[in-house]
Amino acid sequence: MASVLRSAIKMVREKGIANFWKEIKKEGFLETKIHGIGATLVGVDGFGNKYYEKVENTQFGRHRWVEYADKKHYNASSVPPEWHGWLHCITDRTPEQLQMLKPKRYGAEHRPNLSGEGEEFIYHSKGHTLNPSQRGWTRYEPWQPTKSE
Numbered sequence: 001m002a003s004v005l006r007s008a009i010k011m012v013r014e015k016g017i018a019n020f021w022k023e024i025k026k027e028g029f030l031e032t033k034i035h036g037i038g039a040t041l042v043g044v045d046g047f048g049n050k051y052y053e054k055v056e057n058t059q060f061g062r063h064r065w066v067e068y069a070d071k072k073h074y075n076a077s078s079v080p081p082e083w084h085g086w087l088h089c090i091t092d093r094t095p096e097q098l099q100m101l102k103p104k105r106y107g108a109e110h111r112p113n114l115s116g117e118g119e120e121f122i123y124h125s126k127g128h129t130l131n132p133s134q135r136g137w138t139r140y141e142p143w144q145p146t147k148s149e
Contacts, residue, residue, distance in 0.1 A: 004058075011037055039055070046110075049067065051067075066087060
């Protein structure tokens with residue numbers, strides 16, 4: 001807590017109280033901005049997510065985080081694999097640095113997993129009541145032997 005307060009005071013001295021308050025209120029999430037004081041923006045991915053790192057006065061494992069572009073409907077699957085590896089300290093290289101090492105044949109772009117995000121993406125099994133093709137379907141069909149003549 002003391003490091004957050006020191007960082008806030010340092011930022012007020014640099015920017016002034018009015019600009020400091022405007023910057024905190026701009027995003028709408030006061031906690032994220034206070035936590036992010038003194039952090040450096042490492043990069044932005046194709047979905048608009050921002051990735052931050054704060055090295056000094058921070059517990060290891062909490063020194064890297066993501067601010068999702070859509071703050072009301074965020075989804076962890078919108079983090080591409082390259083950034084996932086950086087966030088979880090699997091690699092210290094950012095995706096820009098990894099781009100030089102990436103073979104050309106792996107050119108598929110990352111898409112977020114939208115299952116559970118709206119009616120068109122929800123899968124209902126054959127016998128589910130919300131499945132429109134469920135009508136006229138029964139779970140059990142008795143076997144009828146064919147008569148041989």
